[in-house]
Amino acid sequence: MVQDVEDAHPADPIAQRLRELGFVSGEPVRIVARGPLGGDPLLVQIGSTRFALRRSEAARVTVSQEATA
Amino acid sequence: MSESVLRIALVGNPNCGKTALFNQLTGGRQKVANYAGVTVERKEGRFVAPSGRSFQLLDLPGAYSFAATSPDEAITRDVCLGRYPGEAAPDLIVCVADATNLRLHLRFVLEVRQLGRPVVLALNMMDAAKRRGIVIDVDELQRRLGVPVVQTVAVQRGGAKALIERVDGDVPEAAPSDPAPLTPAQMHAQVRELLTATVTMPRETAAVDDALDRWALHPVMGMVILAGLMFFIFQAVFSWAKPVMDGIQAGITWLGAWSTGFLPAGSALHSLLNDGVFAGLGAVLVFLPQILILFFFILVLEESGYLPRAAFLLDRTMFKAGLTGRAFIPLLSSFACAIPGIMATRSINDPRDRLTTIMVAPLMTCSARLPVYTLLIAAFIPPRIVGGVFNLQGIVLFVLYFAGIFSALAVAWVIKRMRRDKSEHALIMELPSYRVPHARDIALGLWERSKIFLRRVGGIILALTVLLWFLASFPGPPANATLPAIDYSLAGRIGHLLHYIFAPIGFNWQICVALVPGLAAREVAVASLGTVYAMSGGEDAVVSQLGTLISQQWSLATALSLLAWYVFAPQCMSTLAVIRRETNSWRNVAIAAGYLFGLAYLASFATYQIASALS
Numbered sequence: 250m251v252q253d254v255e256d257a258h259p260a261d262p263i264a265q266r267l268r269e270l271g272f273v274s275g276e277p278v279r280i281v282a283r284g285p286l287g288g289d290p291l292l293v294q295i296g297s298t299r300f301a302l303r304r305s306e307a308a309r310v311t312v313s314q315e316a317t318a
Numbered sequence: 319m320s321e322s323v324l325r326i327a328l329v330g331n332p333n334c335g336k337t338a339l340f341n342q343l344t345g346g347r348q349k350v351a352n353y354a355g356v357t358v359e360r361k362e363g364r365f366v367a368p369s370g371r372s373f374q375l376l377d378l379p380g381a382y383s384f385a386a387t388s389p390d391e392a393i394t395r396d397v398c399l400g401r402y403p404g405e406a407a408p409d410l411i412v413c414v415a416d417a418t419n420l421r422l423h424l425r426f427v428l429e430v431r432q433l434g435r436p437v438v439l440a441l442n443m444m445d446a447a448k449r450r451g452i453v454i455d456v457d458e459l460q461r462r463l464g465v466p467v468v469q470t471v472a473v474q475r476g477g478a479k480a481l482i483e484r485v486d487g488d489v490p491e492a493a494p495s496d497p498a499p500l501t502p503a504q505m506h507a508q509v510r511e512l513l514t515a516t517v518t519m520p521r522e523t524a525a526v527d528d529a530l531d532r533w534a535l536h537p538v539m540g541m542v543i544l545a546g547l548m549f550f551i552f553q554a555v556f557s558w559a560k561p562v563m564d565g566i567q568a569g570i571t572w573l574g575a576w577s578t579g580f581l582p583a584g585s586a587l588h589s590l591l592n593d594g595v596f597a598g599l600g601a602v603l604v605f606l607p608q609i610l611i612l613f614f615f616i617l618v619l620e621e622s623g624y625l626p627r628a629a630f631l632l633d634r635t636m637f638k639a640g641l642t643g644r645a646f647i648p649l650l651s652s653f654a655c656a657i658p659g660i661m662a663t664r665s666i667n668d669p670r671d672r673l674t675t676i677m678v679a680p681l682m683t684c685s686a687r688l689p690v691y692t693l694l695i696a697a698f699i700p701p702r703i704v705g706g707v708f709n710l711q712g713i714v715l716f717v718l719y720f721a722g723i724f725s726a727l728a729v730a731w732v733i734k735r736m737r738r739d740k741s742e743h744a745l746i747m748e749l750p751s752y753r754v755p756h757a758r759d760i761a762l763g764l765w766e767r768s769k770i771f772l773r774r775v776g777g778i779i780l781a782l783t784v785l786l787w788f789l790a791s792f793p794g795p796p797a798n799a800t801l802p803a804i805d806y807s808l809a810g811r812i813g814h815l816l817h818y819i820f821a822p823i824g825f826n827w828q829i830c831v832a833l834v835p836g837l838a839a840r841e842v843a844v845a846s847l848g849t850v851y852a853m854s855g856g857e858d859a860v861v862s863q864l865g866t867l868i869s870q871q872w873s874l875a876t877a878l879s880l881l882a883w884y885v886f887a888p889q890c891m892s893t894l895a896v897i898r899r900e901t902n903s904w905r906n907v908a909i910a911a912g913y914l915f916g917l918a919y920l921a922s923f924a925t926y927q928i929a930s931a932l933s
């Protein structure tokens with residue numbers, strides 16, 4: 250579950266975009282797949298959409314652990 | 319009846335099926351241009367409703383939000399707001415949303431509604447939604463949104479009927495624009511509310527997608543599948559294209575002989591048509607099969623939704639080198655031809671990543687290099703079997719391909735190092751659902767790309783071949799000539815001059831002459847070498863005789879040096895022209911040409927000197 254998306258720096262366009270794509274408080278998210286090298290990028294599912302996010306991008310999203318899905 | 323034409327703009331998230339809907343409505347007839355000063359495509363078409371009323375349809379670039387993060391999105395925003403200079407505000411906005419992905423797409427619908435303009439919502443992909451058991455209460459959605467909602471299936475004949483009927487009726491009232499724009503959080507709350515009230519979804523994702531992605535994105539299996547696919551594609555490009563290419567070659571030769579048969583042999587016109595026009599035509603057309611086969615696979619992979627998966631798998635590697643996973647698609651296209659490859663970089667939204675990709679795209683081994691590779695490899699590399707299974711000639715070809723890829727990564731890495739703006743590059747890439755590709759879309763795509771290729775490349779190559787023929791034929795040799803005719807011609811003189819520059823890398827003057835027209839289009843070089851070595855006959859004949867001839871006259875070091883030159887040298891006017899167009903800057907053209915020539919010279923110099931020392 251998403252708790253929040255934090256700006257990495259003021260007026261962070263990446264954080265802004267993530268919020269527009271549905272990464273907002275209370276949305277359930279799930280990591281579907283990891284890239285072959287170093288587990289980067291991550292494939293994150295939110296709603297019925299899947300986004301490839303680099304780890305540095307995904308780091309802006311704070312999540313809270315639900316019961317293991 | 320001179321009713322004024324209603325202007326409709328199509329907007330929607332990327333992958334909502336907007337392009338398919340546009341094609342469905344207009345029957346694929348469209349006027350494509352660029353928005354001034356940016357390389358964003360402006361697509362416009364017309365259609366006539368059964369009532370006889372005609373509509374003008376503008377396909378706006380896909381956007382996730384009006385808070386634009388790319389030039390595409392900025393244009394969509396400005397046009398919708400009526401703020402784009404020279405573009406009247408649309409009378410009606412048709413907002414397209416993927417019915418299987420409403421959680422994401424409805425948010426943008428809300429943003430569009432807030433503009434306070436007449437809006438119709440088209441729920442597209444209703445067929446896929448039904449298949450997945452998604453039920454949408456359209457009436458309720460319409461009531462809550464306050465805008466008309468219609469259902470469409472953009473890929474089915476007649477699938478846009480409801481939409482046409484709706485826009486053919488009265489223009490809906492402008493949606494009430496909310497006095498205070500919603501905050502992102504409020505907007506999401508609204509989306510969630512709408513979803514619970516109107517949509518029931520048995521499961522979030524298509525079961526097929528989950529199953530396929532388990533394989534396609536698996537850290538090990540995914541890479542194996544990707545490598546297998548690439549291997550298969552390149553295998554097909556070479557083996558399937560061969561017979562067609564031979565056929566084209568024979569056809570052109572025959573056509574040349576037939577159409578010039580009535581001219582006296584040895585006359586200037588006969589020679590111009592045969593050695594200039596038809597040889598040039600053949601040199602262009604002969605690549606078409608390879609390019610089409612490669613594009614066929616690329617289009618199938620693109621339509622099926624696989625390419626973004628490949629980008630996902632490769633992002634890490636490419637990011638390390640200063641690129642992005644998204645660059646995979648343009649670079650793959652560049653193996654056919656750098657021109658469509660560079661145009662495909664439009665899908666890269668970070669301008670820095672896009673520029674880097676454009677800069678390195680010419681390093682991919684395009685099919686125009688193959689004639690030269692084939693000629694030299696056949697002439698100089700013995701077809702020995704090494705290690706039991708590998709053909710030495712095949713290995714050399716592989717090394718040449720690999721040298722291109724490797725240097726592209728290296729150059730991208732250097733560009734990344736040199737860049738001052740080190741702020742973060744975004745990936746954030748949506749992976750769409752898998753789909754079965756539609757034959758019609760593939761055919762349309764192939765047709766468009768071959769048109770581009772033939773128009774851009776064909777004209778230039780043809781003109782140059784003819785020009786070279788003139789240079790090589792005039793002035794004619796004096797009566798007491800002792801050397802071959804070409805020595806006295808303009809081309810011969812140019813070659814002798816250039817020889818000073820190219821002697822250190824082992825090129826003889828004949829190569830230098832052939833490089834002059836080859837500068838404009840590299841594949842012309844083989845035909846030019848043929849002309850220079852003063853032979854006649856169809857290109858096939860030239861190639862086989864030329865091979866024997868140069869294997870006697872050139873040293874191995876010269877041949878290897880020329881191969882190395884071809885890996886790097888930007889010998890393609892059309893590519894440079896496209897770089898200019900896509901980056902809007904001559905400076906970038908100069909940088910690209912400069913560094914590529916520099917690398918070519920260095921690589922050839924090293925190759926020649928080392929090979930000479932060893933032999």
Ligand SMILES: Nc1nc2c(ncn2[C@@H]2O[C@H](COP(=O)(O)OP(=O)(O)O)[C@@H](O)[C@H]2O)c(=O)[nH]1
Nearest residue numbers: 332333334335336337338442443446471472473
């Ligand atoms: N099943 C189904 N597929 C569709 C429909 N509309 C579009 N598609 C497919 O969805 C993919 C993306 O469509 P496209 O028009 O390129 O999307 P755009 O990014 O919005 O222009 C393509 O593979 C289309 O064939 C539809 O109504 N039903």
